[in-house]
Amino acid sequence: MSAILQCLHHRVPNRFWHFVGVGGSGMSGLARLLLEKDYQVSGSDLVESRIIQQLEEKGLVFFQGHQSNFVDQAQAVVVSSAIDEGNVELESARTRKIPIFHRAELLAALLVEKKSIVVAGMHGKTTTTSLLAWLFHETQSSFYVGGVVTQLGASAKIGEGDWFIAEGDESDGTLAKYAPHFSLVLNIEKEHLDFYSSLQAIESVFRELGEQTKGKIFYCGDDEGATRVFENFENVISFGLSHSVDVQGQNVVFDKSGSRFDVWIKGKLWLERVHLSLPGSHNVRNALGAIAVAHEAGLSEKMIVEGLASFQGARRRFEVKWECDHFLVIDDYGHHPTEIRATLEAAKQVATGRRLVVVFQPHRFSRTKALREDFAKAFDLADRLFLTGIYPADESAKDWPEVTGENLFRAVEVAGHGAVSFQGQSLALAQELVHEVKPGDCVVVLGAGDIGKVTQILVEHLKFYRELIKVVGDRGRVVRNEPLRRHTTLRVGGPAEFWCEPDGEESLVRVLQLCEKNAMPVTFIGRGSNLLIKDGGIRGVCLHLHEDFFSKIEIVKDKVFAQAGAKLKSIVAAAKREGLGGFEFMEGIPGSLGGALFMNAGAMGGWMFERVVSVRCMNQKGEVTELLRDGIQADYRCVPTLQNKIVLSAVLQGKKEAKEVVEERLRKFSEKRWESQPAASSAGCIFKNPSLSPAGKLVDELGLKGLSVGGARVSQEHGNFIVNNGTATASDVLQLIELVRQRARAERGVELETEIIILGDNESVKITK
Secondary structure, three states, X not given: OHHHHHHHHOOOOOOEEEEEOOOOHHHHHHHHHHHHOOOOEEEEEOOOOHHHHXXXXXXXXXXEOOOHHHHOOEEEEEEOOOOOOOOHHHHHHHHOOOOEEEHHHHHHHHHOOOEEEEEEXXXXXXXXXXXXXXXXXXXXXXXXXXXXXXXXXXXXXXXXXXXXXXXXXXXXXXXXXXXXXXXXXXXXXXXXOOOOOOHHHHHHHHHHHHHHOOOOEEEEOOOHHHHHHHOOOOOEEEEEOOOOOOEEEEEEEEEOOEEEEEEEEOOEEEEEEEEEOOOOHHHHHHHHHHHHHHHHHOOXXXXXXXXXXXXXXXXXXXXXXXXXXXXXEEEEOOOOHHHHHHHHHHHHHHOOOOOEEEEEOOEOHHHHHHOHHHHHOOOOOOOEEEEOOOEOOOOOHHHOOOOOHHHHHHHHHHOOOOOEEEOOOHHHHHHHHHHHOOOOOEEEEXXXXXXXXXXXXXXXXXXXXXXXXXXXXXXXXXXXXXXXXXXXXXXXXXXXXXXXXXXXXXXXXXXXXHHXXXXXXXXXXOOOOOEEEOOOOEEEEEEOOOXXXXXXXXXXXXXXXXXXXOEHHHHHHHHHHOOEEOOHXXXXXXXXXXXXXXXXXXXXXXXXXXXXXEEXXXXXXXXXXXXXXXXXXXXXXXXXXXXXXXXXXXXXXXXEOOHHXXXXXXXXXXXXXXXXXXXXXXXXXXXXXXXOOOHHHHHHHOOOOOOXXXXXXXXXXXXXXXXXXXOOOHHHHHHHXXXXXXXXXXXXXXXXXXXXXXXXXXXXXOEEO
């Protein structure tokens, strides 16, 4: 201690306190404290973050990366246990005999200048330290927290008051370096077994902290480990919910706003119906510890009561990321079995009656191995559980080949949890979670690694969903995870992330503008003929112009004015009533006008753009234009001019004929269709006709009629149709298409090109029970 105190007191002009890994949560806080005390500070890290930018605004000299010359002007170098011994800056400092201090040594030296309170324990330190700092904030106390606390404005601060509240880190044994005025110990159990050899070794470090505490030791009397270590110390105050403690919580009630309880001190009621804005019994216990410290330090009842009620919590400590009438999403740092159980208990208390969907990312191979069986039993309260790969921190997977997320998944299965699945990729996991959550669910995402990005994807999805509902129109419809097999004639396909049916052109414009603002992909789906959607479904918004709002048909003389949602057969029927011919080929095409124009659909020798006068369409920005036929490039089964546009309506040219003539033509076309085309679910013709032979004839000649994969089969009636027997998947159809193409290529040298549109993603590979 004397060496670092001497270094702190002897300031050398133009020399810096240099932090290796300055962007870390603990290191950045210490750098901030020195900057606030007007020390010259430099630091290095692999990337520049928002935290580093904030420190630069206060005067930090930042170096990106790690190089030996970064310590050229260093008076002292500060490191954490995360810095490898081979770090070039560390080696350079040793060579130049520049003093090197661990971050705990620096914090311990800074604490000497004030009446210090060190908060310690395996779980709950950051939240409890933050709560104490908030209770003391009117006293202008200093604080140091190992996490982000928006309410405090920063993770660390030097105040003018007498007190200094700090979070102590037990993970690397450095807890023994502190000699505080008060120690607040929340819990002691097996943890950090990559550093400690046993529970006894852990307890020994906490015992040293107690022996070096100058004043009172506050410990949780409900915790077996803390009680075992401290119950025989002098000057101790116990707290908790059990009857034997000094500071006791009674009559605890949980609700959506947190918890309420009475506080008894030494058998006497001191505070009645205290409101804590955090849920869970574990938070009540930790708050009782903070209350005990604040009471002993002389804070007024008013400061304590108001501080408890107004405390908002630390980031990623049971942090509510999204809440609305239908969904509750909670993000939590918990990565130890005890923390997981406590967090899920709190979630059940807050979300009474809701289904609890839990996502967990294990943290460190060493922890996962040591506590594997405890982890396996920690998720009993989860109604649905997702597990993912292990976040390694500073460990290497090659050193732990037998420790994997899949193995933990198997252990959870063996422990009896029936609704559990594993997905190793974060993006795929987020997509599965988006598909899983239902109205009424409470989602809890747990882990100390990068699992927060899964939370972010889910929250963005739910926020967009709510915005989409607002703009779709009073009579419109928005559905999450809508099965697209319901909207295709082939009856296969995964879900649409959002299925949207605006109730008119104005709401359609609003939907498109919202999608553009949020960079949300948009896919137009008509009546789903000539379309194959993969089993993974379609990300983004699937727009459908519902016939209730976009199906108007009007005939004026020899022209048809029709909206895009109108069924082709409805257009044919209207034309027949008015004695208008030229549309009979459309009658058997199971689609709407918009989709038929987009694909230049055809049958019986007729094509859509043979009848087009003009097309009115809208681009992705909601801008409407009307295109005349001469300005539209229309090819076989493709209309390049209409790509990335939504057809709103069209004017079609017919010819006046006797109704009997029109009816007779319809009858002949219908007979031909029923004779040659299958009645089973299909997407129409699968392949474009090659130049030498119709595709259906080629398939017949190759002897492929009746060929099947799963529930998909090449039609016996027409070789260019693939039908669904009721159990087919998109994967079945795609495999069957490829088999036909391979045979045509190998035996006839013909490269068959698909006529149908294929959209969507392949289904994610996952292990599931």
